[in-house]
Amino acid sequence: MMNDSIKLDLNFDPEHLNSNLDICLKEQWKNHFNERDYSGNWAAISLRSQTGKPEDILAHNINSPFKDTSLLLKCNYFNLILNQMKFEKESVRLLRLKPESVVKEHRDMGLAYRFGCFRLHIPITTDASVEFMVGGKNIQMKKGECWYADFDLPHSVSNKSEQERIHLVIDGKRNEWTDKLFTTSGYDIEEEKRVKDYPLETKKQMLEHLRLMKTDAANEIIKKLEGEIGNYY
DSSP: OGGGEEEEEEEOOHHHHHHHHHHHHTSOOEEOSOGGGEESOEEEEEEEESSSOTTOOOSSOSSSOOEEOTTGGGOHHHHHHHHHSOSOEEEEEEEEEOTTOEEEEEOOTTOSGGGTEEEEEEEEEOOTTEEEEETTEEOOOOTTEEEEEOTTSOEEEEEOSSSOEEEEEEEEEOOHHHHHHHHHTTOOHHHHHHSOOOOHHHHHHHHHHHHHHOOHHHHHHHHHHHHHHHTTO
């Protein structure tokens, strides 16, 4: 489907990305908390987190605003990137997948543009042999590109290369600025409206996941889903 993944009309300088990455590689990274979802070595460090600490790599935890970390203050180019993106930023992390490591297939329920929130990936180090599967499709992301993908769909990553795969990963909330960016980049708003409604059991599963997130964005989706589920009774 057209809206499953989109290369946005944003491109960033690979040399400047690597320069800021070098600063971050000197810091202490933390292994990803969800150990059942990967094999090998998958680690992260935060540029924005809810506690304001680089070692806080949770994308969603408590219902509190996200803050720039001390690490972001050292990274001028990463700051430049975030400042030109005119939407509310939530978690901003660097995710590092080492060679021969795999992020197993899973879903991040409700993390899709049609639900009012989204995740962007900007590759900094990568290789053509890295497989990034979303909805059964391998997305070939190149250094400095900016990609949106529907992570409510089943997705996985396999690093079959001999180098680390490191992405700048930005979570945000949808607004008019992002609507313009997404549509000019090829996102089909009409297709979004045509997407078939989720079955009742799927909605119930989404509710369980969203209630654990405890964020304003999640609460908005919860209200919508609860209203829709109520119509079944």
